[in-house]
Amino acid sequence: MKAIRIAIDGPASSGKSTVAKIIAKNLGFTYLDTGAMYRCATYIALTHKFTDKNVDAILNELSKNPISFKKSDDGSQLVFLGDQDVTLAIRQNDVTNNVSWVSAIAEIREELVAQQRRIAQNGAIIMDGRDIGTVVLPDAELKIFLIASVDERAQRRYKENIEKGISSDLETLKEEIAARDFKDSNRKVSPLKAAEDAIIFDTTGIDIPGVVAFIQEKAEKMIDMV
Numbered sequence: 001m002k003a004i005r006i007a008i009d010g011p012a013s014s015g016k017s018t019v020a021k022i023i024a025k026n027l028g029f030t031y032l033d034t035g036a037m038y039r040c041a042t043y044i045a046l047t048h049k050f051t052d053k054n055v056d057a058i059l060n061e062l063s064k065n066p067i068s069f070k071k072s073d074d075g076s077q078l079v080f081l082g083d084q085d086v087t088l089a090i091r092q093n094d095v096t097n098n099v100s101w102v103s104a105i106a107e108i109r110e111e112l113v114a115q116q117r118r119i120a121q122n123g124a125i126i127m128d129g130r131d132i133g134t135v136v137l138p139d140a141e142l143k144i145f146l147i148a149s150v151d152e153r154a155q156r157r158y159k160e161n162i163e164k165g166i167s168s169d170l171e172t173l174k175e176e177i178a179a180r181d182f183k184d185s186n187r188k189v190s191p192l193k194a195a196e197d198a199i200i201f202d203t204t205g206i207d208i209p210g211v212v213a214f215i216q217e218k219a220e221k222m223i224d225m226v
Helices: 016-027 034-047 055-064 099-103 106-120 132-136 150-163 170-186 208-225
Strands: 005-009 030-033 067-071 077-081 125-129 142-147 199-202
Touching: 005 016, 005 132, 005 208, 016 030, 016 125, 016 208, 030 034, 030 077, 030 106, 034 055, 034 067, 034 077, 034 099, 034 106, 034 125, 055 106, 099 106, 099 170, 106 125, 106 132, 125 132, 132 142, 142 208, 150 170, 199 208
Parallel strands: 005 125, 005 142, 030 125, 142 199
Antiparallel strands: 067 077
């Protein structure tokens, strides 16, 4: 298997993480959840009541408690901050609603992007996020940008939260997702947008297997060309 790098970008709940994990498993690639890394930084800020005036303090906590990924007994991915399992904690609504301002801080993005690039330098990796194809891996061999309607993405997030036991209101989720779209697309640092050479794919009305099949076909063709 040739070692290409795959970048999957898109707005909140566009299906990036779900399909990236499946494709990584199918191809035998490493999956790096960049969104979880920014959620970890946000979790730190909220836990310590840090604001955007405490950037050095957030970076210091990230240094003392490095982010790592491990496999659970059932094969799912666990996220750790130092020795603390934060897999569920970073998916709570307070983290979701604050991750945009934390991820917009240039110094935090620089630190996490540096970590992501080091992990990706040997290839055979798939990353998902909002600026993988434009900033983190601008030379990735395959770039995909997923989009979907706000209504559909809210339904996905609602179902996901209910399955995880997280209390949610569908209408509120729609408002939060639309608000996050605006924040992510209009931030000064690494705004959400498709790379010029990305393949844009609208997943509205398409199930996960359909999205996986679309991207995996593109990946396998690219692998054969390398």
